[in-house]
Amino acid sequence: MKEQLYTIPVNDAFAVDCECPVCSMYDSLERDAIEFTMGPSYMEDDIRMETNKIGFCSHHVKQLYKHQNRLGLALILHTHMQRTNRDLEELLASDKPVKKGLFSKKTENASPVTEYIKTLNHSCYICNRIDRIFSRYLATIYHCYEHDEEFRQKFASSKGFCTKHFGMLYDGAPSALSGKRLPEFIQTLNQVYLTNMKRVTDDLEWFTDKFDYRNEDKPWKNSKDALPRSMNKTNSILPQ
Structure with a gap:
């Protein structure tokens, strides 16, 4: 299949x-989103209205701080805090704490203030920006697998996936693929995931065994970077 513009990021990640x-695709999207947010865009009214309303998750506000554009981040957070203060002042003026019974559900009769804070704590401009594109990347993986023999070979020879993204690919396959491609994809996905999880598990085991004085003079094999690679497999954290 001739490479199209929308397939380039997927093929690049699998290379x-x-x-x-x-994880590599997600990391690239995250870096782009951080650069976009801290670039000239933060002065644009439509972008600022959105960041004022929903703010950022803890993880991404730390990433924004590391970007070193401290003035830009200060301006963004200042107007976001102004919006939050104004919204909560209005809600608090008319809200009364709800006394809940011993067996009442947590969401039962939740106050507007509680709902507002809950929504705010689970919203993030960066996450939303990434997710809009990331879902299309996942759809492109299925598309490439269905129509591109070269990509199928690349997929089958990959080092597998972290558990989180294995689950996402496994879960989304029945909606994206059909006919013979669906069971073929699932079989290949399962194989590359399990084979490579076991490979990294073995590397990690030897990494721990190397701390035994009896193995001090034995070769490291492929275990020197087993710990960060294991963190990638289990927690979707790319080695830095």
Whole structure:
């Protein structure tokens, strides 16, 4: 299949020597989203209205802080805090704490203030920006697998996936693929995931065994970087 513009990021990710190409795609999107947010866009009214309303998750506000554009982040957080203060002042003026019974559900009769804070704590401009594109990347993986023999070979020879992204690919396959491609995809996905999880598990075991004085003079084999690779497999964290 001739490479199209929308397939380039997927093919590029599967060409990277890593334990999860989907993590690689997500990492690239995250870096782009951080750069976009801290670039000239933060002065645009429509972008600022959105960041004022929903703010950022703890993880991404730390990433924004590391970007070093401290003035930009200060301006963004200042107007976001102004919006939050204004919204909560209005809600608090008319809200009364609800006394809940011993067996009442947590969401039962939740106050507007509680709902507002809950929504705010689970919203993030960066996450939303990433997720809008990331879902299309996952759809492209299925598309490439169905129509591109070269990609199927690349997929089958990959180092597998982290558990989170394995689950996402496994769960989404029945809606994206049909006919013979669906069971073929699932079989290949399962094989590359389990084979490579066991490979990294063995590497990690030898990494721990190397701390035994009896193995001090034995070769490290492929275990020197087993710990960060294991963190990638289990927690979707790319080695830095």
